[in-house]
Amino acid sequence: MFAAGWGVGGEAWKWRRRLFAWEEELVAGYIARLSNVSLQTGVPDSWVWQLHNSGCYSVKSAYSYLTASEVRLNENFDKFLWLRSVPLKVNIFVWRLFLDRLPTKSNLLRRGSLGAENVYCSTMCGTTEDLNHLFFQCDVYSRLWLMILQWLGVFTALQGELNAHSIQFSGLGSNQKTSFIGLTVIWVATLYVIWRDRNNRLFKSVLEPIEKLAEKVKLQTFWWLKSRYISFDFDYSVWRQQPWLGFQAIL
DSSP, X not given: OTXXXXXXXXXXXXXXXXXXXHHHHHHHHHHHHHTTOOOOTTOOOOOOOTTSTTSOOOHHHHHHHHHHXXXXXXXXXXXXXXXXXXXXXXXXXXXXXXXXXXXXHHHHHHTTSSOGGGXXXXXXXXXXXXXXXXXXXXXXXXXXXXXXXXXHTOOOOOOSSHHHHHHHHHTSSOSOHHHHHHHHHHHHHHHHXXXXXXXXXXXXXXXXXXXHHHHHHHHHHHHHHHHHOTTOOOOHHHHHHOHHHHXXXXX
16 A cells, blocks of 8 residues: 555555545545654564553553553443354454444544544434444334344344343343353344444445345354354254244253
């Protein structure tokens, strides 16, 4: 990128298609940030740890930063983090979700990377896209949660806030550990499908029916559980019809 030229008008900023207005604002923000960066040719790249004067990483400096952080996680946070049943990239997604570090439009606005006129939800529902709205309050994705509840045979009104929603959904079954794991995996899969659909709408202008998203949740959870638990030896047709039966095989 540096070789192509990242200054204003440089080759690094030429795109294959015309950018959307909100994308142009993002690019302008990146150009502004890079304008203060000075690179020297012939000098090898190196990492610098900005939390210590020496520029070198230390556990103490990282611990001091984390303990002084304003981020406060609920006591149930660890129950949803680093699940062995889901891929690493999805665990990282959940970690960023609980820290509110996903690049939602409200977060991009807060960082100065997006204009106030472009913060509306990617589903075109007309509401500002923040974490709780996108995943738990949006009318479009609320239909997906409803379809997942119907698949589970559960009829209830779900909470509209991350912490409350996570506790409620994972506790829809009995107190058995297997039910908690199964429901948590479904909860995570639904969130991940929502996030990917949001990005497809935003970056590719692809709109998929909610019914198709629900099928993605079912299929994704099936493969995650099947690859993790030997005792989960069901066919997809059985899982699709009787998810609670599948929970019993999570050992």
